[in-house]
Amino acid sequence: MEKASIVSIGNELLSGQTVSTNASYLSEKLLSVGIPVVSCYTVADDIDQIVRALELASEDADAVMATGGLGPTDDDLTRQALAQFLGTELQLRSNLLQTIKDFFAKRGREMPAKCEVEAYIPAGAKALANNLGTAPGIMAEAHGKVPAKRGPKLLVALPGVPAEMKQMFEESVLGELQERAHSQAVAVRKLRCFGKGESEIAELLGGLMQRGRNPLINCTAHAGVITLCITATAKDKQQAEELAQKDEAMLRSILDRLVYGTGEQTLAEVVGEKLAQKGQTIAVAESCTGGVLAKLLTDVPGSSRYFTHGWITYSNEAKISELGVPAELIDEHGAVSQQVAEAMARGARKRAGTDFAVGITGIAGPAGGSEQKPVGLVYICVDSDSRCETQRFVFSHGRASTRIRAAQTALNMVRTRFCI
Amino acid sequence: MEKASIVSIGNELLSGQTVSTNASYLSEKLLSVGIPVVSCYTVADDIDQIVRALELASEDADAVMATGGLGPTDDDLTRQALAQFLGTELQLRSNLLQTIKDFFAKRGREMPAKCEVEAYIPAGAKALANNLGTAPGIMAEAHGKVPAKRGPKLLVALPGVPAEMKQMFEESVLGELQERAHSQAVAVRKLRCFGKGESEIAELLGGLMQRGRNPLINCTAHAGVITLCITATAKDKQQAEELAQKDEAMLRSILDRLVYGTGEQTLAEVVGEKLAQKGQTIAVAESCTGGVLAKLLTDVPGSSRYFTHGWITYSNEAKISELGVPAELIDEHGAVSQQVAEAMARGARKRAGTDFAVGITGIAGPAGGSEQKPVGLVYICVDSDSRCETQRFVFSHGRASTRIRAAQTALNMVRTRFCI
Numbered sequence: 049m050e051k052a053s054i055v056s057i058g059n060e061l062l063s064g065q066t067v068s069t070n071a072s073y074l075s076e077k078l079l080s081v082g083i084p085v086v087s088c089y090t091v092a093d094d095i096d097q098i099v100r101a102l103e104l105a106s107e108d109a110d111a112v113m114a115t116g117g118l119g120p121t122d123d124d125l126t127r128q129a130l131a132q133f134l135g136t137e138l139q140l141r142s143n144l145l146q147t148i149k150d151f152f153a154k155r156g157r158e159m160p161a162k163c164e165v166e167a168y169i170p171a172g173a174k175a176l177a178n179n180l181g182t183a184p185g186i187m188a189e190a191h192g193k194v195p196a197k198r199g200p201k202l203l204v205a206l207p208g209v210p211a212e213m214k215q216m217f218e219e220s221v222l223g224e225l226q227e228r229a230h231s232q233a234v235a236v237r238k239l240r241c242f243g244k245g246e247s248e249i250a251e252l253l254g255g256l257m258q259r260g261r262n263p264l265i266n267c268t269a270h271a272g273v274i275t276l277c278i279t280a281t282a283k284d285k286q287q288a289e290e291l292a293q294k295d296e297a298m299l300r301s302i303l304d305r306l307v308y309g310t311g312e313q314t315l316a317e318v319v320g321e322k323l324a325q326k327g328q329t330i331a332v333a334e335s336c337t338g339g340v341l342a343k344l345l346t347d348v349p350g351s352s353r354y355f356t357h358g359w360i361t362y363s364n365e366a367k368i369s370e371l372g373v374p375a376e377l378i379d380e381h382g383a384v385s386q387q388v389a390e391a392m393a394r395g396a397r398k399r400a401g402t403d404f405a406v407g408i409t410g411i412a413g414p415a416g417g418s419e420q421k422p423v424g425l426v427y428i429c430v431d432s433d434s435r436c437e438t439q440r441f442v443f444s445h446g447r448a449s450t451r452i453r454a455a456q457t458a459l460n461m462v463r464t465r466f467c468i
Numbered sequence: 469m470e471k472a473s474i475v476s477i478g479n480e481l482l483s484g485q486t487v488s489t490n491a492s493y494l495s496e497k498l499l500s501v502g503i504p505v506v507s508c509y510t511v512a513d514d515i516d517q518i519v520r521a522l523e524l525a526s527e528d529a530d531a532v533m534a535t536g537g538l539g540p541t542d543d544d545l546t547r548q549a550l551a552q553f554l555g556t557e558l559q560l561r562s563n564l565l566q567t568i569k570d571f572f573a574k575r576g577r578e579m580p581a582k583c584e585v586e587a588y589i590p591a592g593a594k595a596l597a598n599n600l601g602t603a604p605g606i607m608a609e610a611h612g613k614v615p616a617k618r619g620p621k622l623l624v625a626l627p628g629v630p631a632e633m634k635q636m637f638e639e640s641v642l643g644e645l646q647e648r649a650h651s652q653a654v655a656v657r658k659l660r661c662f663g664k665g666e667s668e669i670a671e672l673l674g675g676l677m678q679r680g681r682n683p684l685i686n687c688t689a690h691a692g693v694i695t696l697c698i699t700a701t702a703k704d705k706q707q708a709e710e711l712a713q714k715d716e717a718m719l720r721s722i723l724d725r726l727v728y729g730t731g732e733q734t735l736a737e738v739v740g741e742k743l744a745q746k747g748q749t750i751a752v753a754e755s756c757t758g759g760v761l762a763k764l765l766t767d768v769p770g771s772s773r774y775f776t777h778g779w780i781t782y783s784n785e786a787k788i789s790e791l792g793v794p795a796e797l798i799d800e801h802g803a804v805s806q807q808v809a810e811a812m813a814r815g816a817r818k819r820a821g822t823d824f825a826v827g828i829t830g831i832a833g834p835a836g837g838s839e840q841k842p843v844g845l846v847y848i849c850v851d852s853d854s855r856c857e858t859q860r861f862v863f864s865h866g867r868a869s870t871r872i873r874a875a876q877t878a879l880n881m882v883r884t885r886f887c888i
Binding site: 062063064067068069072074075076077079084086087088091246248250251257264266267268275277337339345349350351352356357358359360361362363366369399400413414415442446447448 | 832
């Protein structure tokens, strides 16, 4: 197996009711055994459309994974489509029928008549056990199908319910694929960066992100975090790992402090871990972010080791009474000002008795902006024993984006400016 | 326009790094104007593959929506692929270049050279303004392309970043599609429910959720919120609206107070709007939810009308010093107890001087549980002028789920128990 293609089947996937996570799950798993997914097709519960998608997918790849449409209702048509594609008939397998009957008997119920259809499998195909539901999966080889350049194609049909699909894939499919996988091995590394945009990072990396290069370096952006994914391909695992490691080292030397972590690490995790290691603590005082920063910090299990106090001082009164921000400061400079951000951070650190405290005040929008103080303007202050530092930012992309970016930027200030 | 097809472009979509929500968003929006999506293609950042997908999509449908690959980096190839598909050249548009330069200038930065490529548009195509980012979208008509059965095809290329894609689609594409839409009309209604699970709601609705029924009623679940989507099809808009309205009334009578809102409304929006209408205010005191409730409340623009103060008292010391929770209460009953939840809510309401205050304390996990106090145990108290009510819950499905469900449940308690 060199390449895979995925066919997602179901009306609900085309009406926008369901966001399918199956394709991305399968893509990641397949890549991990050295079989990259090259295309995905999403089609309705319609025999002709399913057959066409199977044909397209088997033109693209030598392993085709279909999900959905194996249930007992009239709109579950993947079985029939698969038989048609293979040029065979569906056959009732009595052992499968018994398994389905047993599934219901165990739950004190009789098998609904509709479920009998799930015991039908294309002639010559293999049924895959479903330990969480009733519909078995199907594995078949398509011999001599167009275009059979590289020998037989492997076709697998899995249930659409994610939990059933995953268990079946891991128990009955992954091993088979691993055995058939092309001799090529793949190693994947992820570097997580914060502090510059996607285009700036791409400029720093220059030709490294060129397509067709091995390792391949891909870049994605989410909530201000830039993830660089290094995918190295080689003859064996060790070579692939070495290639990936070499690129990782190169990226790290180019991007330096922009890289804050690896894999799925969040900024809050990395900052929190450093604080825990040093036995330091942090408190937050938020206005425009309204709890986003506290949430990011406490998303991390064990964050109570270093996070103790948070204030959301959304009104001026709260800033004054809870954090001791002088009323005159607000009168003079406005609630969104460097001075108030500083007074918030200092007040929070004093009350909480922590090593660090963050103060954030800004205009998340959509309303409330002015010429001097536009929507997206945010002041972030980090106060510590040694010093107090405030920065001014103007974020864009609307309220939600401004809030999450401001909170992430605050974490990044703690990371980079205070060398924790 | 009778049918649409979607082409999602990006290596990250095929490596399993990103779950694309763009296709489901577009599917839903297109269906709402009577243009069902009949297929989706996901391909890599590769010119040939993008062109092939555009060809397949335009065989399936007369409106083709592509997302992704419009950025400034070398692996953003949608512009070139679109020009190739249309059989035209890319042209530099000086007005677009100026807009991109202005975008950076506003932020006090110079345009990175890489971004110039974003000002190139296929000859004859229209650029779509991007109010959140730099890359404009593209709208073009493909005349005489294979197979041009039903006249010209509409091709639209949108950014892959969901926020940019959505705003551009709603501002510059939806209206155009509506004008060209086929005569069949579709009306969509969404009811948002909280308080029971998906299967319980399905059981209450019985045969109403049958497939093939018109209107079609679909059910999705997210963060404890059950969304029922009613899709009615009829000859004209009025008939479709009437059908949908009838079903909405029926669902409302069955589900009663479980229904909290419509459309995309969140619980925080609905509760907040009620508070604003009555001129009432709310404060929160969070322990295990660590800011999630405050974040939900302040996600809503204008929430400063009713939300003033929040405390995240993650440590016992914070509960004592900031909210006046008696130390003996924590010693006697533990920090996760009905008594402490109550003291937190009362303390918060007293300090903030609000009409309502919520206190939440629990064990989000994964560690910290015991026989008597398992992971997922949460006490939620709502204090008001008239009374103080505390409920005990045991949530499952892990830390993140427990935190969001606890926060949502707190909002639902304010909604249902205090009849606001």
